[in-house]
Amino acid sequence: MRPLFQLDPRLSLCASFVPSGAKLADIGTDHGYLPIWLAKTGRVIHAVAADLRPGPLERAKENVRKYQVEDIVELRLSDGLQAFLPEEADFIVIAGMGGEVIASILGAAPWLKETGARLVLQPMTRAEELRRFLAEHGFEILEERPVLSLGRPYSVLLTAYTGRQEAGGILFPYLGKLLQSPLIDKAERTAALAYLGKQLRHLQNLEKGARAGGEQEAQMEYCQAAEALRQLIREEFPNGSN
The missing domain is CATH 1.10.287 (Helix Hairpins)
Known part of the structure; x- marks a missing residue:
């Protein structure tokens, strides 16, 4: 059996928010490492690895075959969430994009407000634009944690639509709820x-x-x-x- 790879710290933190038994959508999957890892470790019952570009999706397809998770991980060409039905995923990961791009993807999928799906979001840049979008459109940050990956600091947000507009202070767009949970180590x-x-x-x-x-x-x-x-x-x- 082929040994399983290790996720980098950024994707590992994203994975930690996904509970056992989840139905996953990984948007912008690139090589497909996150859904493959979650499938191999028994954390997801089904996963859709989606990307806008055929090239990355072909690389993900090769990795899905390599790690023999074809029965769990489905591959899909999709512009954000446009090729998804509302009931297909209860956990949606959008990682490795600019905050403004993530906000645009969420804004183009109004059905997210009806499903109760949890969103695991990891902006590479312009995180303040994403946090403003979430606050203005009723998506609550349930938890936010920091991580260092390749020497660079990032933040990963667990969010869901609740309909409540968060009234954060002057630092909310820049920090969100990063310091509201105890820092564990x-x-x-x-x-x-x-x-x-x-x-x-x-x-x-x-x-x-x-x-x-x-x-x-x-x-x-x-x-x-x-x-x-x-x-x-x-x-x-x-x-x-x-």
Whole structure:
């Protein structure tokens, strides 16, 4: 039997949100590693590995055959969730894309508001745009956790449609609920601190851009958010990640 590969920390955290017995949709599956791993470890009863491009889907098809999970993992060419029926998945993973792209995929699938499906979302960039979309459209962040992968910090969100619009503060678009769950160990504290540092630098760059463009209101907003984040880092991590 072919030995099973290890997921990288980013995908491993995504996988940790998927419970045993789930019906999975993996959007933007690329090589298909996540659904294959979940199938081989007995975590999903069915999975659809979907991608917009035929090339990645062909690579995923080869891997599905290699690891002999054809009876569990189905492959599908799909632009986001457009080729899915509402009842096909109760857990949907969308990872490795920009936050604005993930928001667009969710916005194009209004049936998500009727199914109760859980969404595991992992934005690579523009996470603030995704969090704003979720808050404005009634998707609640149930849990959010940080992770370091290849030396870069990311955040993974578990969300579901509840109809409630989240009234977050000035830092909500940039941190979401990252610090609302206890950080379980030093590795997670290190990842959280790195993520906060990344978001602080992002806010500083946004502030510079707004100042250069003469956007005084936006500049003030970014300046206030950056100062609030500095204060939060001082309070939550007075001794670094220790």
